[in-house]
Amino acid sequence: MSSKNSVESRSRLFEIYRALRKKYGYRNWWPGETPFEVCVGAILTQNTAWTNVEKAISGLKAAGLMDAFRMSAAGKERIASLIRPAGYFNVKAARLSAFIEFLKEDFNGDPGLVGKLGLAEARRRLLEVKGIGPETADSMLLYAMNLPVFVVDAYTKRIFSRMGMLKPDLPYEEVQVFFMTRLPSDTDLFNDYHAQIVELGKDCCRKSRPVCGQCPVSSYCAKSIGDGTRN
DNA sequence: GCCCAGGTGGGTA
DNA sequence: TACCCACATGGG
Numbered sequence: 001m002s003s004k005n006s007v008e009s010r011s012r013l014f015e016i017y018r019a020l021r022k023k024y025g026y027r028n029w030w031p032g033e034t035p036f037e038v039c040v041g042a043i044l045t046q047n048t049a050w051t052n053v054e055k056a057i058s059g060l061k062a063a064g065l066m067d068a069f070r071m072s073a074a075g076k077e078r079i080a081s082l083i084r085p086a087g088y089f090n091v092k093a094a095r096l097s098a099f100i101e102f103l104k105e106d107f108n109g110d111p112g113l114v115g116k117l118g119l120a121e122a123r124r125r126l127l128e129v130k131g132i133g134p135e136t137a138d139s140m141l142l143y144a145m146n147l148p149v150f151v152v153d154a155y156t157k158r159i160f161s162r163m164g165m166l167k168p169d170l171p172y173e174e175v176q177v178f179f180m181t182r183l184p185s186d187t188d189l190f191n192d193y194h195a196q197i198v199e200l201g202k203d204c205c206r207k208s209r210p211v212c213g214q215c216p217v218s219s220y221c222a223k224s225i226g227d228g229t230r231n
Numbered sequence: 232g233c234c235c236a237g238g239t240g241g242g243t244a
Numbered sequence: 245t246a247c248c249c250a251c252a253t254g255g256g
Binding site: 047 | 254
């Protein structure tokens with residue numbers, strides 16, 4: 001993208017954020033009482049509606065297992081039975097187990113200590129854990145460890161490609177670079193921007209609902225107005 | 232009944 | 245590297 005377009009898309013990203021913020025208000029994310037709970041939620045929400053994740057988290061908390069050491073002691077089978085409502089429960093039980101063993105071994109069960117490594121090293125270490133991919137790692141880094149990284153998810157790709165700002169099917173890292181080279185490296189901004197995107201996604205940018213006249217950023221959306229230019 | 236949801240890893244060509 | 249697929253429950 002040329003530098004002119006880069007400047008243009010930069011100001012557009014801010015305009016979109018302001019429009020979303022006006023519509024939805026500050027989101028105060030992530031839903032979760034502790035950094036550990038945020039990390040657990042990040043794994044449980046993989047390709048899964050948050051309403052289902054909430055049930056699984058409630059189950060884990062009711063069982064007193066929202067802690068790396070207690071969850072580890074409970075074992076994979078017990079975890080799987082408790083997180084059943086979140087779907088993929090066998091896969092996710094294995095992923096949670098891998099994550100808590102990782103935390104126990106080098107970080108005393110504390111995600112905050114992972115964050116102390118700094119963004120690049122913490123991200124590298126998280127990605128070594130089986131079941132933690134780029135989105136899950138970045139969600140943990142941003143929302144549990146307060147490190148300035150932009151989280152890319154299915155909504156991000158769908159919304160911004162429908163707006164004509166991104167090519168569809170761009171790899172994760174390239175979408176992330178698009179945002180991080182245009183926005184200031186600000187944890188609070190990255191936090192709320194992603195939260196706004198998820199809100200918009202749930203609200204009016206579902207897979208099978210491409211046209212969204214009520215959408216707060218419909219004036220930016222190529223699909224809503226036909227040619228990608230703004231009103 | 233069908234489609235979808237805040238992904239990831241493994242297998243195949 | 246680039247697809248294709250399994251993984252699973254619950255809501256609309």
